[in-house]
Amino acid sequence: MKIGFLSTLTYFSYFPFWKEFLEDLGAQVITSPYTSREILDMGTKEAVSDACIPIKVAHGHVLALKNQADFIFLPRMISVEKWSTFCPKFLGLPDMIKATFKNIPPLIEVPINLKEGKGEVRKSLEKIGSLMGKGRASVFRAYIKARKSQKKFENLLQQGVLVPNALEMVTGKRMEHPLPPEPQKPMLTFAVLGYPYQVFDEYISVGVVRSLLKRGVKVISGEKFSMKELLPYAKKLPKKLFWHYSDQMLWAAYKCIEDQKIDGIIHVTSFGCGPDAMVDKFMELECKKSKKPYLSLTIDEQTGEAGVGTRLEAFIDMLILRREKNEGLLSSDGNIAHSV
Amino acid sequence: MKVSYPPMGTSHIAFKYLINNLGFEAVDPPKPNTQTLNLGSKYSPEFACMPFKLLTGSYLQVLEQGTELIITSGGIGPCRAGLYGVLHQKILKDMGYDVDFIIFEPPLWNLFDFIKKLRHVMHYNKTSWRQLIKVASVAWDKLKAIDEIEIKSYEVRPYEFHRGDTTRVYEDGLVLIDKAQTHEEIEEALRDTLRRYDNIDRDLSRRPLKVGIVGEIYVILEPFMNMEIQRILGEMGVYAHRTLYLTAWTRDNLLKGKGELDTKKAAEPYLNQMVGGHGQVTVGETVLYAKKGFDGVVHVGPFGCLPEIVAESVLTRISQDFDLPIINFTMDEQTGLAGIETRLEAFVDLMEQKRMVREGKSGAWLFGY
Numbered sequence: 001m002k003i004g005f006l007s008t009l010t011y012f013s014y015f016p017f018w019k020e021f022l023e024d025l026g027a028q029v030i031t032s033p034y035t036s037r038e039i040l041d042m043g044t045k046e047a048v049s050d051a052c053i054p055i056k057v058a059h060g061h062v063l064a065l066k067n068q069a070d071f072i073f074l075p076r077m078i079s080v081e082k083w084s085t086f087c088p089k090f091l092g093l094p095d096m097i098k099a100t101f102k103n104i105p106p107l108i109e110v111p112i113n114l115k116e117g118k119g120e121v122r123k124s125l126e127k128i129g130s131l132m133g134k135g136r137a138s139v140f141r142a143y144i145k146a147r148k149s150q151k152k153f154e155n156l157l158q159q160g161v162l163v164p165n166a167l168e169m170v171t172g173k174r175m176e177h178p179l180p181p182e183p184q185k186p187m188l189t190f191a192v193l194g195y196p197y198q199v200f201d202e203y204i205s206v207g208v209v210r211s212l213l214k215r216g217v218k219v220i221s222g223e224k225f226s227m228k229e230l231l232p233y234a235k236k237l238p239k240k241l242f243w244h245y246s247d248q249m250l251w252a253a254y255k256c257i258e259d260q261k262i263d264g265i266i267h268v269t270s271f272g273c274g275p276d277a278m279v280d281k282f283m284e285l286e287c288k289k290s291k292k293p294y295l296s297l298t299i300d301e302q303t304g305e306a307g308v309g310t311r312l313e314a315f316i317d318m319l320i321l322r323r324e325k326n327e328g329l330l331s332s333d334g335n336i337a338h339s340v
Numbered sequence: 341m342k343v344s345y346p347p348m349g350t351s352h353i354a355f356k357y358l359i360n361n362l363g364f365e366a367v368d369p370p371k372p373n374t375q376t377l378n379l380g381s382k383y384s385p386e387f388a389c390m391p392f393k394l395l396t397g398s399y400l401q402v403l404e405q406g407t408e409l410i411i412t413s414g415g416i417g418p419c420r421a422g423l424y425g426v427l428h429q430k431i432l433k434d435m436g437y438d439v440d441f442i443i444f445e446p447p448l449w450n451l452f453d454f455i456k457k458l459r460h461v462m463h464y465n466k467t468s469w470r471q472l473i474k475v476a477s478v479a480w481d482k483l484k485a486i487d488e489i490e491i492k493s494y495e496v497r498p499y500e501f502h503r504g505d506t507t508r509v510y511e512d513g514l515v516l517i518d519k520a521q522t523h524e525e526i527e528e529a530l531r532d533t534l535r536r537y538d539n540i541d542r543d544l545s546r547r548p549l550k551v552g553i554v555g556e557i558y559v560i561l562e563p564f565m566n567m568e569i570q571r572i573l574g575e576m577g578v579y580a581h582r583t584l585y586l587t588a589w590t591r592d593n594l595l596k597g598k599g600e601l602d603t604k605k606a607a608e609p610y611l612n613q614m615v616g617g618h619g620q621v622t623v624g625e626t627v628l629y630a631k632k633g634f635d636g637v638v639h640v641g642p643f644g645c646l647p648e649i650v651a652e653s654v655l656t657r658i659s660q661d662f663d664l665p666i667i668n669f670t671m672d673e674q675t676g677l678a679g680i681e682t683r684l685e686a687f688v689d690l691m692e693q694k695r696m697v698r699e700g701k702s703g704a705w706l707f708g709y
Contacts, residue, residue: 048653050643050670076613085418088615092650095611099657111613239426242417242616274646277387278423285434298386 001132004069004105006061007031009054009090010077012163012196013223016153016170018073021125021146025132025139030069032061034176035203039064044301046100052272053204053300054197055089055096062097062104071108071131075124078113081227084244085115087275157223162209163200177202179210186218188319191256193222193283194268194276195245198299205268206299206308212266215316220262222252230255237282246275253283257292263319264293266312271300293319341464342367343409344402346395349561350486351586353518358479359411362472363465367407369398372564376401381673383431390565390642390671391558392424399428403437411461414445419617419647421558478526480587482517485530487585489513492537494581497574498548501541507571509536546577549691552629553582554622555640556648560584565671566640567680573638576688580638583625584618603628610654619647623654630662635691637664638684643672665691 003022005011011031022029033039035057043060065072074094079085089096094109108131110124129139149170156166164175190212198204199221212219225248233251234240241247249267256262267283269276280296287294295315297308345355347369359366370376372394380397399410415422425443432439442461447454462472489510497506513533520526551573559565560582573580603624611623626637639655641648652668659666667687669680 048649050645050649050652055649078613088418088617088619088646088650091418091613092611092615092619092647092654095613096650096653099610099654237426239414239423242419242422272387272644274387274389274420274644277385277389277392277644278420278427281385281388281427282430285430288434 001027001071002069003027003029003108004065004072005029005031006058006065006072006074007034008057008061008201009093009197010075012167012200014150015167017146017150018075019171020149021142022073022128024142024145025129025134027132029073030065031173032064035060035201037203040203040301047096050272052089052274053270054195054201054273055093057201057204058093059097059100062101066104069105072105074107074109076109076111078111079115080112080244082115083240084242084247086245087243089274154226157221158226160220160224162219162221163196163223177210180213182213183216183218187216188263188316189218189220189261191220191222191252191259191262191265192268193249193252193256193265195249195273196221196223198270198273199268204270204299205297206303206305208266208268208297208308208312211305211309211312215312217316220256222249225252225255241275241278243275246279250279250282253286257286257290263323264295264315266315267294267296269296269298271298293322341365341409342405342407343411344369344399344405344407345411346413347372347398347562348558349563349586350490350514351483351561353486353514354479354482356518357482357521358475361475361478362461362467364409367402367405369402372398372562377564377673383435387644389420389644390673391421391556391562392427393673394562394565395424396428396431399432399439403432403439407439409440409442411442411444414443416446416449417616419645421617478521478523481523481526482520483587483590485517485526486514487587488530489517489533489537491585492534494570494574494579496537496540496542497571498577498579499542499544499546501543503575505540506537506574509533509540512536548577548579549635549688549695550633551578551580551691552625552634552637553580553640554584554618554625554629554637556618556622556642556645557584557589559640559642559671561586565642566669567671567675567677569638569640569669569680569684572681572684573688576684578688581629581634584621606631610658611650615647615650617645617647619651622648622651623658626655626658626664626666627662630658630664635665635695636687637666638687639666639668641668641670643670665694 005015005018019029039060040057042063043056043058047056047059062072074097076094077086077090085091094107097107108128110127112124113120125143126136126139153166153170156169157163162179164179167173168175192199192209192212199209202210209219230248230251233254236254241250253265256265265283265287267280269280284294284296297311341364343359343364344367352368356366356368376397377394379400380393380395384393384396412425414425425441429441442457444457445453493506493510500506513529516529516532517526520529553560553570570580570582603621606627607620607624611620614620622639629637639652655666658664665687667683
C-alpha cells in the first residue's frame with residue numbers, strides 16, 4: 001500500500017515519527033516533491049484566495065500526489081500539548097481538502113489530539129493500523145519504534161542541527177540541494193524564527209537560511225529549544241498564545257533576546273498568516289524594548305530571491321557596522337559615508 | 341473615572357448604561373468610520389484582522405477623550421480575537437499611553453478569574469453585588485429590546501412602500517431605548533416601536549426572497565464593517581435572516597454553555613471540528629438554511645479571518661450539494677459600498693431567476709438567455 005505524505009506543514013516536525021510508524025506497519029511511504037513554482041501555482045488555483053501561502057502550497061502537494069498514492073496521509077493535527085492547539089487552518093485542513101477536490105485518493109485523516117489524553121491518540125493510531133490490517137500489538141511496536149526515531153530527530157535539533165539536515169540524518173531522505181556547511185568562524189549569529197514549514201521550505205522562504213549560511217552567518221532556529229527550556233518564558237505574557245507553533249516561536253524569541261551571543265533576530269512569515277500577525281507584533285515590540293536588532297521578512301507568491309538577498313545583506317552590514325562602532329573602529333558620529 | 345469599551349454595533353447603548361450606573365463615567369466610543377479604521381490600520385500589524393484594526397483606532401479615539409480604563413473581552417481561541425486585549429495593551433503602551441485594561445475571559449472557562457475581575461471593577465466605586473445585579477439586569481433588558489426591534493425591522497423592510505420608513509422607525513426606537521432607565525421604560529419603548537412598525541405602509545403582494553446571513557460575529561454585528569448588507573438587502577425587497585445576535589450568542593455561549601448544538605450537528609458532514617470563532621457555526625447554519633428552503637446565503641468575514649477561511653472553502657461544496665447560491669464578502673480596508681451593492685444586485689437577480697425556473701416560469705430575463 002502506498003501512502004502519500006505531503007512534504008510541507010507538519011512534515012518538518014513529525015515526519016520521522018510517521019515514516020517509521022507507517023513503514024513498520026508495512027506501508028510504502030512516498031513523499032511529494034519539495035515545493036516548487038508548479039506546486040504553488042496548482043495550489044493557488046484551487047485554494048480559497050484568502051488562504052495563506054502554506055495552505056495554498058499544501059493544496060498543491062495534494063495534487064502532486066494524486067496519481068501516485070493509494071491514500072493521502074493528512075492527520076488532523078489538533079494539539080500536541082495540553083494548553084494549545086494548532087492554527088485553525090490546520091484543524092480544518094482535511095475538510096478544506098475534501099471540499100476542494102473531488103477526484104483524489106481517500107484521506108487518512110485521524111485526529112491527533114493530545115488535549116484529550118493519550119488514549120485518544122492511541123485510538124487514532126490503531127485506526128491507521130486497522131486500515132493496513134494490523135492489530136494492536138503491531139501498532140504498539142510500530143509506535144515505540146516511531147517514537148524512538150522522533151526522539152533522535154529532536155535530539156539532533158536540540159544540538160543545533162538545522163531541520164533539513166536532521167531530517168536527512170534520521171530518515172535518510174536526501175535533499176536535492178544540501179544546505180551549505182555551517183561557517184567555521186561565523187561573522188554573526190542570527191536566530192531565524194518562524195514556523196518550520198516556512199523557514200525550511202526553501203521555496204516558501206526563498207532560501208533565507210541558505211543565503212545566511214553562504215554569507216557566513218551562523219543560524220539558530222527556533223526548533224533548537226525544547227519545550228522544557230521555553231516554558232518559563234510563557235510567563236512573560238499574561239496569557240499563552242493559542243497556537244502550538246506560535247507559542248514555540250514567541251518564547252524562543254524571548255530566549256534569544258536574553259542571549260547576548262545572538263546578534264539579531266529574523267522572523268520569517270508568509271503573507272496572510274493569521275497567528276503571525278500577532279506573533280510578529282509581539283516580537284517587534286519586545287525587541288524594540290530590549291534593543292535587539294529585528295528583521296521581519298514577509299514572503300508571498302511574488303517574493304524574489306534578489307529582494308530578500310538585498311534585505312538580508314543590509315541587515316548583516318548594519319549589524320557589522322554597529323559592532324565596529326561599538327568597538328570604537330568607527331568615527332563616533334557613526335557616519336557611514338566617511339568610514340567606508 | 342473615565343471608562344470605555346469596544347464599539348460593536350448597537351450594544352454600546354447597554355454598555356454605556358451599565359458603566360454609568362456603576363458609578364463610572366462612560367466614554368462612548370465614536371461610531372466607527374473610515375477615520376477610525378485608518379487610524380487603527382496605522383498602528384496595527386498589517387495582517388491583523390479588520391476588527392483588530394478598528395478597535396485599535398477606536399481605543400486611540402477614546403484615549404484622546406481621557407479614558408483611564410478599557411473593559412473588553414478575551415477568549416479561549418484558537419481565533420485571534422482572544423488575544424486582542426493583550427496585544428492592544430502592548431501596542432498602546434508602546435505608543436506611550438498609560439491606560440488600564442480589564443479583559444474578561446468567558447466565565448465558563450475560568451469562573452474564578454471572572455469573579456476576580458468583576459470584584460476588581462466593583463472595588464473602584466464600592467458597588468454592592470445587589471446593585472451590580474440590578475444594573476446588569478436592566479442592561480441585559482436593553483440588549484434584548486435592541487435585538488428585538490432589529491429582528492422586527494428585517495421582517496418589515498422588504499414590504500415597506502416608502503423606502504426608508506422602517507429604518508426611521510428603527511433608529512427612533514434605538515434612541516428611545518437609549519433614554520429608558522428602568523425595566524418599565526424599556527418595555528414601553530419596545531412596545532411603542534413595535535406599534536410604529538405595524539403602522540408602516542406595506543405592500544403585502546410582494547413575495548420577498550429569503551436569504552440567510554452567516555459569518556464572523558463582529559462583521560455581522562457592526563454596521564460599519566458589513567456596510568449594512570442586511571438593510572441593503574431589505575431595501576431590495578429581500579427578507580434577510582440571521583441567527584447571530586449579541587443576546588442569542590451570550591445566552592448560548594456564556595450562560596448555557598452548550599449552545600449551538602443543532603448547528604454543530606448540521607455542520608458535521610462538512611466540518612467536523614471546532615475551528616474557533618464562528619467557523620463551524622457558519623457551515624452549520626448554511627446547511628440549515630439550505631434545508632429550510634432559503635433562496636441563498638450571504639457569507640461575510642473580515643480579511644484574513646482564520647476560521648472563516650476554513651468555512652469559506654467548505655461552503656463551495658455545500659453550494660454544489662444543495663444547489664444553493666452562496667456569495668462571499670471579505671471585508672478589508674479597501675472594500676467600497678458600490679462594489680458590494682452591485683454584487684448584491686446581481687446575486688438577487690440570480691436568485692430570482694432560479695425561483696422563476698423552479699416555479700416553471702421562463703427564466704428568460706436577460707437578453708440571449
